[in-house]
Amino acid sequence: MAYYLLKRILSVIPVLLGITIITFTAIHLAPGDPIRVRMGQRYDPIIADQLRSELGLDKPLVVQYFIFLKDLARGDLGFSYIKGQPVTQLLGDKFGNTLYLSFSAMVIAIVIGMLAGILAAIRPQSFVDYLVMIIAVAGVSIPVFWLGLMLQLVFGSYLHWLPVSGMSEYGATIWENFKHLILPAVTLASVPMAIIARITRSSMLEVMGQDYIRTARAKGLGTRAIIFRHALKNALIPIITVIGNMFALLLTGAVLTETVFSWPGLGRAMVDAIGQRDFPIILGSVTLFAVTFVAVNLLVDIVYAWVDPRIRYT
């Protein structure tokens, strides 16, 4: 297990390096001079050159990249070109908000998705099964941002049950906070929920056909005990893998969901920064996204190896 852990953790390094290289090159190839954007009407070539050397933008690209890496290792993501504040400070809270939204969505997706999948698998070809499968196919096909807009329209504008956008103010009650969370979280959960339901169903169906389930049934166990104690445990392995992959979808969806619901998160900060050509913010948010994503996948792989000992030895 220790060997597997070490190998898996080391394999993360080239991936992270690769992502920073791709992002760094792409962003620095981009047209549009950030200094010009920052100075706007008061553009002055002498001050611009001064600013450029201050920010290190006059050095060769490779040197700039290594400076970026060196700073990154110390947890320093540089300063925003536009606002002049440290990127870590600007993105810190937003990163927290994105994680809060994503994990809430993940919980909703796992709980409802797995329940729906189990229900469908208990009676294959039944009405419930068809219903769950239809909703699952629709779930992956409905664009998250459109779903978000429609939920806003129905639950916010027509029914006035829930706030349409934003996050609750600091110090608001838990209930208030929850009310702001529910629509974006459900929107974001839609795709992973559908996929988890599908995988749970097929994985459960496969397990339910095994001999040991027949044995459990033969010794007189109730349906509930069979499903939760015998079948689900063994059906979990493929589900855990998918949940790891789901996180990519969640972060992707987060960019769109945050825009629809004006949720002050990382995704929206990134899209805004692209409009302003604020390179450190773009680089910083992409790096944060990548680190989170790689970390979650690492965690899932470790859990996976722990649950299924066969993985460690291959």
Added chain:
Amino acid sequence: MLRFFEKLLRHRTAFAGMVIVAVFVLAAVTAPLIAPHSPIVQFKWFTRLAPSLQEHAPPIEDTGEVRIDPASGQPIQPQRFVLGTDFHGRDILSRIIHGARVSLLVGVVATLIALFIGLVIGSMAGYFGGWMDNALMRLTDTFFAFPNILLAIVILATFRRPGIWALFIALGCTGWTGIARVIRGQILSLKEQEFIEAARSIGAGNFRIITRHLLPNCLAPIIVLGTLAVAENVLSEAGLSFLGIGIQPPTPSWGNMLAEARGNLVDMPWWGVFPGLALALTVLGFNLFGDGLRDILDPRLRIRR
């Protein structure tokens, strides 16, 4: 081949998917012929109209006569807008029909680019093995380890003027990883078989073996993955256009229509409901069709995803 179509007809969801896809493809191809109006003309006397099958009467002057359009000097004609008009008086149905062109074009071209990259990388990694396999698969892992749309956003940020070409490249260069992995796996298992040895023994070169003997045997997964990739790319295009970094207005795209409609949904829900519905239906069509093709062509693939 005949048996394939027979199975396709019998597979109910695949058939439904195919019909949906066919309808949208037809709409996209014949857009200028079937769209009742131009997608960008603003009928300024007919703004913010709700969907209706009735013709809308032109504005009437106090004198009881039809108002004269100052631009043309002619009386304003009555017009019909089945799905209503937007804030600027543009016909939503026509914009949706023309939007299908953009969506499907981006979906298909981006998929073709991704297929090309995925096939080249996957077949080289699988066929040559060794260090090349290692290097190419690490590259694939790096791209795979990152949500497609984020990478596409980064690539789009490098374009001075985002548009359809930028989308082709951004989506094509990010969507190939799954294809590369599957093709590599297929080639790994195929290359040890006798017919490859036979081809080599009669003097076929590597390029010929890959393109003539190995890849044709990977056709089933290529078709399935390609169909599902179109669905994904159509969704991504809409998402990116919604964020304002994809197709730029006034060119209609379902994504940028939704972005425009966003602030007006309470007053004009039809502006946002219909483009989204078209988008969801198209994606559903490709997903159903792709899933069905997978059942028919390659049941082994069903375990994945």
